[in-house]
Amino acid sequence: MKKKLLSALLCVAMVASLVVGCGGKEEAAEAPAATEEAATEEAAAPADSDSMEGTHVFMFKSTGNSFGDLMYEGFAEYMAAKGEKTAYTSPAETTVAAQVQMLDELITQKVASITISTNGDAGYDEVFKKAQEAGIPIVSVDSEANPEYRICHTNQAETADIGAYLVQAAVLITLGVDFPGEGPAMKAAVEEALASYTGEEIVLGVLSASIDTPVQNGWIAAMEDELADACYARKVSATLDKKYGNDDLTESTTQANAFVAENKVDCIISPTTVGIAAAGQVLKNSNSEIMLTGLGLPSEMQSFMPTTADADAFESVCPYMMLWDVIHLGATAGAATYAAINDGFTGEVGSSFEMDAFRDYEATTYEAYASGEGTAVLAGTPYVFYKDNMAEWIPVL
Numbered sequence: 001m002k003k004k005l006l007s008a009l010l011c012v013a014m015v016a017s018l019v020v021g022c023g024g025k026e027e028a029a030e031a032p033a034a035t036e037e038a039a040t041e042e043a044a045a046p047a048d049s050d051s052m053e054g055t056h057v058f059m060f061k062s063t064g065n066s067f068g069d070l071m072y073e074g075f076a077e078y079m080a081a082k083g084e085k086t087a088y089t090s091p092a093e094t095t096v097a098a099q100v101q102m103l104d105e106l107i108t109q110k111v112a113s114i115t116i117s118t119n120g121d122a123g124y125d126e127v128f129k130k131a132q133e134a135g136i137p138i139v140s141v142d143s144e145a146n147p148e149y150r151i152c153h154t155n156q157a158e159t160a161d162i163g164a165y166l167v168q169a170a171v172l173i174t175l176g177v178d179f180p181g182e183g184p185a186m187k188a189a190v191e192e193a194l195a196s197y198t199g200e201e202i203v204l205g206v207l208s209a210s211i212d213t214p215v216q217n218g219w220i221a222a223m224e225d226e227l228a229d230a231c232y233a234r235k236v237s238a239t240l241d242k243k244y245g246n247d248d249l250t251e252s253t254t255q256a257n258a259f260v261a262e263n264k265v266d267c268i269i270s271p272t273t274v275g276i277a278a279a280g281q282v283l284k285n286s287n288s289e290i291m292l293t294g295l296g297l298p299s300e301m302q303s304f305m306p307t308t309a310d311a312d313a314f315e316s317v318c319p320y321m322m323l324w325d326v327i328h329l330g331a332t333a334g335a336a337t338y339a340a341i342n343d344g345f346t347g348e349v350g351s352s353f354e355m356d357a358f359r360d361y362e363a364t365t366y367e368a369y370a371s372g373e374g375t376a377v378l379a380g381t382p383y384v385f386y387k388d389n390m391a392e393w394i395p396v397l
C-alpha cells in the first residue's frame with residue numbers, strides 16, 4: 001500500500017443527467033448528511049434513460065457510505081483516463097431487492113458494464129442472467145457476486161488474513177498490548193501475551209453489516225477459524241457475540257449501545273466502516289471498558305483513535321484498526337471491467353490484464369486465481385492504522 005498523500009478530492013466524472021457529489025474527503029466525513037443527500041439523488045433513476053446507454057455503472061451496497069464513495073472515486077478516475085463514461089448508482093438501503101430493482105432498470109437502459117458490491121449471496125440470478133444475455137459484463141468488488149455470472153471478483157485483501165489479524169488485534173487490545181508490527185509480529189505477540197494470561201476467558205463481539213452480506217460473513221468465518229487455533233484455547237472464547245447494524249449509522253449505534261448495556265464482551269470487532277465509527281462514538285460517550293477494533297476509515301475514526309506517535313493508545317477506545325487503499329481498490333475493479341471488454345480478460349484462472357499506472361501505483365499485471373466457486377484478482381493487503389501513521393492517513397482516506 002502506498003504511503004504518500006493522495007489528492008483529497010472526491011470529485012466524480014458523471015453523465016450529465018446525474019447529480020454528482022463533489023467535495024473533499026474530510027468534508028464528506030464531517031458532513032455525512034450532505035453526502036447522503038447527494039448520493040440519494042444519484043440513486044434515483046436518471047430521468048433520461050438514453051443517457052445511461054454505454055455507461056459503466058458502479059453499484060455499492062447502499063448510498064451514504066464513504067467506503068463506497070472512495071471506491072467510486074478510484075473507479076471513475078481510472079475509467080475517465082480511458083475516455084469512458086461512468087455513473088455511481090446505489091440504492092438507499094442495503095438490501096438485495098433494492099439492488100436487483102436498480103440493476104434491472106440499468107440493464108434495460110443498455111449500460112456498458114456493471115461493477116458491484118452485493119448485499120447477499122442469493123437473489124441476483126435472474127437479473128444477472130438478464131445482464132449476461134444482454135452482453136453486459138459483471139465484475140464484483142468488496143462483496144462478491146455469484147461466480148456463475150461474474151467475470152471475476154476484485155478482492156481487497158486475503159479473507160483469511162483479514163479475519164486472523166482482526167482477532168489478533170482484538171486480543172492484544174484487550175490485554176493492553178500496543179500494536180507490535182504487521183503480519184507474523186501480531187501472532188507472535190498474541191502467543192506471548194496469552195501464554196502468561198491467567199484471567200477470565202476473553203470474549204469478543206462483532207458488530208457487522210447485514211446478516212447476509214457476503215464480504216463480512218467471509219471475514220467472520222475467517223475470525224472463527226483463527227479462534228480455533230490452539231493458542232486461544234481456554235483463554236479466548238471460540239464463540240463470537242455477533243450483532244448486525246446493516247451499515248446504517250442509527251442501527252449500528254443501537255447495536256453498539258446493546259453491547260454496552262449487556263457488558264458481556266471485552267472488545268468489539270467491527271468489520272465495517274459504518275459500524276466501527278458508530279461503535280467508536282458510543283464507547284467514547286459511555287463509561288464502558290469495552291474496547292474497539294475493526295475496519296475503518298482514518299478520517300471517520302480520528303476522534304476515537306490516537307493520532308500522534310507520543311499518544312497513549314489506550315486512552316482512545318480504538319488503539320488500532322485496519323483497512324486498505326479503498327480508492328485503489330475501486331480503480332482495480334475498473335481496470336478489470338475495462339480489460340474484460342477491451343483486452344480479452346476472461347476472468348478464468350490464469351487469465352490476466354495490465355492495469356495502467358494509477359496515482360502512486362505503477363502499471364501492474366493482475367492474474368485471476370481460483371476463489372470459492374469462481375475467480376478473483378487480489379488488489380492489496382490489510383494495512384494497520386495506529387498512533388504512528390494516523391496523522392498521515394486522515395487526509396487521504
Ligand code: RAM
Nearest residue numbers: 067209271272273274295
Ligand atoms: C463498509 C462496507 C464494506 C466493507 C468496509 C470495510 O463500508 O460494509 O462492504 O468492506 O466497510
